[in-house]
Amino acid sequence: MESIKGPGNIEPTIVGTDLRIGIVHARWNSAVIGPLVSGAKERMLALGVKEENITIESVPGSYELPFAVTRLYAASQIQSSATSSGAAALDLLAGDALEPLTETGSIKKPFDAIIAIGCLIKGETMHFEYICESVSTSLMKIQLDLGIPVVFGVLACLSDAQALARAGVSEGGHNHGLDWGEAAVEMGAKSRLWN
Numbered sequence: 001m002e003s004i005k006g007p008g009n010i011e012p013t014i015v016g017t018d019l020r021i022g023i024v025h026a027r028w029n030s031a032v033i034g035p036l037v038s039g040a041k042e043r044m045l046a047l048g049v050k051e052e053n054i055t056i057e058s059v060p061g062s063y064e065l066p067f068a069v070t071r072l073y074a075a076s077q078i079q080s081s082a083t084s085s086g087a088a089a090l091d092l093l094a095g096d097a098l099e100p101l102t103e104t105g106s107i108k109k110p111f112d113a114i115i116a117i118g119c120l121i122k123g124e125t126m127h128f129e130y131i132c133e134s135v136s137t138s139l140m141k142i143q144l145d146l147g148i149p150v151v152f153g154v155l156a157c158l159s160d161a162q163a164l165a166r167a168g169v170s171e172g173g174h175n176h177g178l179d180w181g182e183a184a185v186e187m188g189a190k191s192r193l194w195n
């Protein structure tokens, strides 16, 4: 019997053509992080998000994700006001670490959604519990405080096998990155409508 789990079908009217989406991923447990990030990107592209509107950044581990989401969103807002207010703002940003504003020649908007991707695997100590709790609570708080969707792409697994299955790496598994990419497009599009 097929599983009853999963997000169901996305409404066909939802398209990602105009959306700008960020992915921040941890590098811990890279054997599963790579496929998860690829899955999220693949699904967003299939839903119409333009490759140049997907920004991918990495951090060491999942604990760094909340900070990174906050700063990445702030950077996209600065970039947006700079690209829409002309040369003076461009001068202001000269030497900044932001990506070159002239790269695509287009106006950069703030992110419509950010996906935070990490994989925590339980070890012998309490590390897992502390990081899971603080990261999940912080990411929820950040999305409510910023008012943009933050997709919770953090696996909390009790074994390597669980993690590999949820990244679609082992047989019979499912790549949850696909669902996270879809959630980012749906929530990015809906949060614009609900603005």
Ligand code: DLZ
Binding pocket: 026, 027, 028, 029, 060, 061, 062, 063, 064, 118, 119, 120, 121, 122, 123, 127, 131
């Ligand atoms: C330290 C640590 C441990 C033990 N396990 C994981 C893990 O399973 N997944 C993960 O994403 N990160 C882990 N980390 C690293 C922390 O998230 C963090 O990068 C460090 O504590 C530095 O702040």
